[in-house]
Amino acid sequence: MHIGILTLTFALPGCASLKEKRQRMGGLHERFGRNPAVAVCESGERNRLTVSEWSFVVAARSVAEVESLCSEIEDKLQCGVDGRVLEARREML
Template sequence: MHIAILTMTISLPGCRSLKEKRQRMGGLHERFGRHPSIAVCESGDLDRHDASEWTFVVVGASSRAVESLCSEIEDKLQRTVDGRVLEATREFL
């Protein structure tokens, strides 16, 4: 069993309310939380309007599968979120 923790920090320039922040993040929890190998939560910057931090725990039978899922999450986030990814860190357990 291989496990990775992917943490993504996202800038939301011009965001003025928590409601707008939720709309701009576009339901990340629902989108990624459906996958049986991924757990997701908003892990930081909860009260800030202009930033958001999300953590994904990815589990797989091989390191290659885990790496692939992490890359897929990063790519999808960059394409679908109305913001800019500032940082993406991976930690393997």
Template sequence: MHLGILTLTISLPGCRSLKEKRQRMGGLHERFGRNPAIAVCESGELDRLDASEWTFVAVAPAKPQVEALLSEIEDKIQRTVDGRVMEATREML
């Protein structure tokens, strides 16, 4: 079994409320948490309105499958979230 961790820091320029922050992040937990091979949580920047940090953990039998899952997550977030990915870090275990 292989495990990969993807942490994304997302800038949300102009965000003025916690409600707007949640709307702009578009339900990441619900969208990605449905996949049994992925765990997701908001892991940082909880007190800031103009930024958000999310961590995704993917598990698969082979490393290429884990890398594909993490790439798919990152690509989908860049296309669908009303914000800009400022930093993306990956760790393979």
């Protein structure tokens, strides 16, 4: 079993409240948490309005599968979030 952690930091320009931030970032749990190989959580920057950090823990039988799932998540989030990806970090455990 191989495990990877994908951590993405998003810029949310013009975000005026925590409620708006949750709406703009909403649905990540539902979209990616359905896959039994992926766990999703807001991992940082919870109280900053214009920045959000999310981590995705991916488990699979091979490193290639982990990398593929991480790439898929990253690609979907590039277009599916009302914000801009500032940083993407990957770590293999």
